[in-house]
Structures are given as structure tokens and as C-alpha cells.
Amino acid sequence: MNKAELIDAMAAGAGISKSDAKKALDAFVTSTGDALKTGDRVALVGFGSFSVSTRAARKGRNPQTGKEINIAAKKVVKFKAGADLSNVVK
Numbered sequence: 079m080n081k082a083e084l085i086d087a088m089a090a091g092a093g094i095s096k097s098d099a100k101k102a103l104d105a106f107v108t109s110t111g112d113a114l115k116t117g118d119r120v121a122l123v124g125f126g127s128f129s130v131s132t133r134a135a136r137k138g139r140n141p142q143t144g145k146e147i148n149i150a151a152k153k154v155v156k157f158k159a160g161a162d163l164s165n166v167v168k
Contacts, residue, residue, distance in 0.1 A: 114155060124160045126158055126159040128156070131153070135149060
């Protein structure tokens, strides 16, 4: 499902227009990104939670040349599915 299909499904499920569904989705994505940027955790009961984790610097290998390279530390977004979402997928 891509973004346009998700907007269509949200509009149909909530009985709202596609433009309102797009605004709601865009607001959710922006708000979630802003919260994660400040280090907050976003938890939606039953759906799951988004959090930020720091990945340590490490050594890697270039698969083409076999040469060792340094991979810098960085922050990554993690998602952990909630119980309700997990049960739907089973």
C-alpha cells in the first residue's frame, strides 16, 4: 500500500474527504518526526511505538574491494508493533 492508497483507505474508513485524510496523514507524519527529532517516544496504544536509538560506530567492509571502512555512528528510528497490530497480522 502506498501513500495514495492509504489516503483513500483512511478517507473511506473515516467517512471524510480525501483532502482531509491527506492533511491528517501529513500532520501525523510531521508531528511524529518532530517528536522523534527531540528524542521523544511516540506510542499509539494497540498499534505500536516509534522511538529513536543510537547505532554505534563500527568497522565494515566494502563488498566490491574487500577494503575495511569506518561506518559512522548515527541515530535510527525503531518501530515496535503493539499487541493489537500483531494479532491482526497473525
